[in-house]
Amino acid sequence: xxxxxxxxxxxxxxVAIAGAGSFSGAGRDLGLSPSAVGRxxxxxxxxxxxxxxxxxxxxxxxxxxxQAYLQAARRILADLDDAEQQIADQGAPRGRLRVSAAQAxxxxxxxxxxxxxxxxxxxxxxxxxxxxxxxxxAAGQADVAIRFGPLPDSSxxxxxxxxxxxxxxxxxxxxxxxxxxxxxxxLHAHNCLNFNFRRAExxxxxxxxxxxxxxxxxxxxxxxxxxxxxxxxxxxxxIARVGTFSIARELEEGRLVPLLEAFNPGDVEQIHAVFVGGxxxxxxxxxxxxxxxENLR
Numbered sequence: 001x002x003x004x005x006x007x008x009x010x011x012x013x014x015v016a017i018a019g020a021g022s023f024s025g026a027g028r029d030l031g032l033s034p035s036a037v038g039r040x041x042x043x044x045x046x047x048x049x050x051x052x053x054x055x056x057x058x059x060x061x062x063x064x065x066x067q068a069y070l071q072a073a074r075r076i077l078a079d080l081d082d083a084e085q086q087i088a089d090q091g092a093p094r095g096r097l098r099v100s101a102a103q104a105x106x107x108x109x110x111x112x113x114x115x116x117x118x119x120x121x122x123x124x125x126x127x128x129x130x131x132x133x134x135x136x137x138a139a140g141q142a143d144v145a146i147r148f149g150p151l152p153d154s155s156x157x158x159x160x161x162x163x164x165x166x167x168x169x170x171x172x173x174x175x176x177x178x179x180x181x182x183x184x185x186x187l188h189a190h191n192c193l194n195f196n197f198r199r200a201e202x203x204x205x206x207x208x209x210x211x212x213x214x215x216x217x218x219x220x221x222x223x224x225x226x227x228x229x230x231x232x233x234x235x236x237x238x239i240a241r242v243g244t245f246s247i248a249r250e251l252e253e254g255r256l257v258p259l260l261e262a263f264n265p266g267d268v269e270q271i272h273a274v275f276v277g278g279x280x281x282x283x284x285x286x287x288x289x290x291x292x293x294e295n296l297r
Contacts, residue, residue: 008080011073013040014052018070021060067139074140075276082282093283094123100142104227104246105271106130109296110146117291124284132224137274143285144275146292157277159289162296163268164243168204169256173236181239184208184215184263191238192217193229204241207265230256243269271296 016026023034023041030037045052052066062070081095101110107130114126135141137156151158181187184206194202194217203214219238223229226242233240234247234255250256273289275281 008077010040010044011077013037014044014069015073015077017041017053017060018062018066023060071139078140078143078282082284092123093121093287095282095284096125096127097284097288098141098143099126099128099288100135100137100145101128101130102146102148102225103130103132104225105146105148105243108227108248109245110292113291113295116295117288120291121284121287124287137276143282144273144288147272147274148269150270151272151274154274155276156274157281158272158274159293160270161273161289161292162271164245164271165266165268166241167244167247167251167261167264168239168241168259169230169233169247169251170239170259171234171236171256172254174233174238175257177236181259184260187215187217187239190217190219191221192219193232193238193240194219194222195226195229196222196224205265205267206260206263208263212265 013026013030013032016029017023017037020026020029023037026032027034027037032040041053048065048069050065051063052069054061054063078095099110106128111128111130114128118124118126129135129142134147135145137143137145138154146161147158148164178190179186181190184204187204192202192204202218203216205212205214207213221232221237223232226240226246229240230242230247230250232238233242234250239259244251247256251258273292275285275289
């Protein structure tokens with residue numbers, strides 16, 4: 001029979017192997033020899049009666065059972081760490097908080113808040129990753145992820161922490177050179193910069209006399225984030241339609257000006273923090289989500 005302390009050690013070992021990608025790397029992290037790590041995995045697999053890892057001379061690969069075991073191990077260790085730390089510090093939020101945010105929004109809107117959060121919660125270690133790839137929060141890849149737009153159905157808890165509108169903008173230099181569009185149809189004569197993850201025939205929404213309609217636009221540059229499109233527009237390359245958060249400084253400094261506001265349909269994109277909810281939600285997660293809701297609005 002494996003004791004609870006040994007079981008926790010096994011979970012820690014398995015998480016270390018998954019993170020390092022090798023027995024030797026996990027051994028260095030935990031002060032064990034590769035052979036000791038291998039024997040421990042053999043014991044776990046023998047007890048469970050399933051193969052958790054596929055081993056070759058070049059790499060370790062998790063089986064489906066190994067993925068499930070890894071997800072459970074991360075959750076159990078996080079819960080154990082949170083419980084011990086809360087008791088040790090009389091319930092004050094503490095521990096490692098893994099946050100995932102999109103590149104542009106994270107850099108412009110999340111990172112500037114982290115100093116104040118760290119000052120308020122000095123016992124929380126903030127581990128932030130900025131990536132436009134969707135991380136799997138349910139699988140334990142992050143504690144909190146910031147998501148834009150409609151959310152798919154899932155077992156995760158979502159809390160609205162803000163929203164952003166969209167503006168059509170261009171630089172004064174571009175407008176002086178190419179002219180200022182007065183109605184949406186004038187955009188056909190302009191270089192309209194677009195997102196590359198939208199539909200193949202990009203359209204921008206408008207509203208005229210209470211009726212919504214969409215207009216197909218074209219340009220010679222596409223990008224995967226609004227910060228890049230805003231930068232290109234500020235450089236006089238063309239006209240862009242982006243989230244207001246990504247161009248706030250350029251608007252304030254006059255390097256970009258709004259266009260066709262009389263036809264703006266007023267669409268907004270919701271911003272949510274998604275996380276594993278329930279009564280077991282760590283205090284550090286609750287503290288961070290509350291902080292975002294307070295400061296991003």
